[in-house]
Amino acid sequence: GAVVSQHPSWVICKSGTSVKIECRSLDFQATTMFWYRQFPKQSLMLMATSNEGSKATYEQGVEKDKFLINHASLTLSTLTVTSAHPEDSSFYICSAQGQPNEKLFFGSGTQLSVL
Amino acid sequence: LAKTTQPISMDSYEGQEVNITCSHNNIATNDYITWYQQFPSQGPRFIIQGYKTKVTNEVASLFIPADRKSSTLSLPRVSLSDTAVYYCLVVDTGRRALTFGSGTRLQVQP
Numbered sequence: 001g002a003v004v005s006q007h008p009s010w011v012i013c014k015s016g017t018s019v020k021i022e023c024r025s026l027d028f029q030a031t032t033m034f035w036y037r038q039f040p041k042q043s044l045m046l047m048a049t050s051n052e053g054s055k056a057t058y059e060q061g062v063e064k065d066k067f068l069i070n071h072a073s074l075t076l077s078t079l080t081v082t083s084a085h086p087e088d089s090s091f092y093i094c095s096a097q098g099q100p101n102e103k104l105f106f107g108s109g110t111q112l113s114v115l
Numbered sequence: 116l117a118k119t120t121q122p123i124s125m126d127s128y129e130g131q132e133v134n135i136t137c138s139h140n141n142i143a144t145n146d147y148i149t150w151y152q153q154f155p156s157q158g159p160r161f162i163i164q165g166y167k168t169k170v171t172n173e174v175a176s177l178f179i180p181a182d183r184k185s186s187t188l189s190l191p192r193v194s195l196s197d198t199a200v201y202y203c204l205v206v207d208t209g210r211r212a213l214t215f216g217s218g219t220r221l222q223v224q225p
Contacts, residue, residue: 004158034212034213036215043202043215043216043217043218044159044202044215045215046212046213046214046215091156093158093159094158095158095159095213103149103161103164104161104213105161106151106158106159106160107158108157108158109157109158111156
């Protein structure tokens, strides 16, 4: 099946710093990528949807200035958590889709811990 | 968006067949059903999807009755490595993102 690579797997940072997470589709062109976050023992919550070359669409309650999403190419999307705070500590997961109605493939996730 | 309801948790033993039922009473005509598996600290992994009747692949079967208001994921002869959270999702073909419900936490005992 298709492979979605997400890096880093885990990151620890100090409060106030910014962290960038990369999501790459390795063997297909992802016209759309999605970013989720997941707290312990909870389900995945959709944060935003990004289409290559256009601005991301954020879900209600997600701050677009805090969670910067860039989808500059058909194989790469990045999520930057700006001025991270301890409450941003979470598991962040990306997913990618080639064409509409095709199944989504998920990255392995990034555990962010903000001290 | 069609809301899904599934048991919070299930327990089973190795070698048994496990059936996880999901209800989605307000599924729309063009929606289809998909199931994902998630291990701790990993992204979800696609298991199976279907629109109606029965779908089978190398890892699972999916049963969908005629009214499509529910679906059942069947895992034959589970092993310890099947311990995971299983998510039932109804996919709105007009909205590409997947909306996850609470999932079913399956614990397989030796």
